[in-house]
Amino acid sequence: MTAERETAEVLARTLRDAITRLNRRVRQARPVGDLTFSQLSALTSLQLAGALTPRELADVERVQPPTMTKIVGKLEDRGLVARTPHPTDRRQVILAPTEQGRTVYAQFERARNEWLAQQLANLSPDERSTLARAAEILQQVARA
Amino acid sequence: MTAERETAEVLARTLRDAITRLNRRVRQARPVGDLTFSQLSALTSLQLAGALTPRELADVERVQPPTMTKIVGKLEDRGLVARTPHPTDRRQVILAPTEQGRTVYAQFERARNEWLAQQLANLSPDERSTLARAAEILQQVARA
DNA sequence: TCACAGTAGTTAGCTTAGCTAATGATCCGC
DNA sequence: GCGGATCATTAGCTAAGCTAACTACTGTGA
Secondary structure (H helix, E strand, C coil): CCHHHHHHHHHHHHHHHHHHHHHHHHHHCCCCCCCCHHHHHHHHHHHHHCCECHHHHHHHHCCCHHHHHHHHHHHHHCCCEEEEECCCCCCCEEEEECHHHHHHHHHHHHHHHHHHHHHHHCCCHHHHHHHHHHHHHHHHHHHC | CCHHHHHHHHHHHHHHHHHHHHHHHHHHCCCCCCCCHHHHHHHHHHHHHCCECHHHHHHHCCCCHHHHHHHHHHHHHCCCEEEEECCCCCCCEEEEECHHHHHHHHHHHHHHHHHHHHHHHCCCHHHHHHHHHHHHHHHHHHHC
16 A cells, blocks of 8 residues: 555545534534525525536435435425426426525525634634635545 | 634635535445444444443534434444443443444445545645645534 | 337335434432 | 432434336437
């Protein structure tokens, strides 16, 4: 095993552990409202993309299609997402946030970030810039 | 709002997004074996700490006690964790990995990290050291 | 043109994870 | 030694995730 590979393995362990715990922490800070983490995440992806088919959304969220069916169903029940027929392919469906969806998203997003933002504000500028660079690298890795 | 606070909010959003996606990605790479992410995480905490009470383990894992009862129950069913009475307080229980638990942990841990380690090995040394520093900061934040 | 293979979405049925509320057992302070 | 805290568990719920199987539709090729 190369030294590089070994370093990568140690780092993988550390990083995974940190991410697991932080993820739980952020999840826990869920506001009293009723949108769950997965629902908010899906709504966010829709918001950012404008509109997606269920399959595309499932791919973006790295989830199997049936899972996304459920999540979207919940969002639809709440009137946050609307489905319209695909213009040419009648098998497909177009999902997009409703006006209400956009509003609710903004509110939750703010509440959602509050705890984490507070923690980050307490860090040094140097630490924050390290995290900013790390976030980009992680995005890239997750996309691979 | 201070500039610092604003920076923190943007960073929070980015970071949270990256972490969510990476977490799903790693979860997805779960080996065919039968230990789930939460189970492995709990086993890991026990391994690192040596022994903990259910309450302590729940705190470490940032989970409510009943949730930990279930997870520990599964690990116990598989003979990976054993419970012994607390020496002085009969309400409490001491949880520790069994010999088999330690073995299984090591195997899974290796398989678990494989995908992530591979990704990290492909990064530049500079990127890796950024992630290493970030991991420490995140650990600290998650602990807050 | 039409049979058939492939694709999109959903449904069904399962396990795991997480929560709160309530219980039972124990501890400890007064 | 009584009464309030604390530890663990049970019960009962919802959400998230999976695979397998189904329906509806598309598109291709004989």
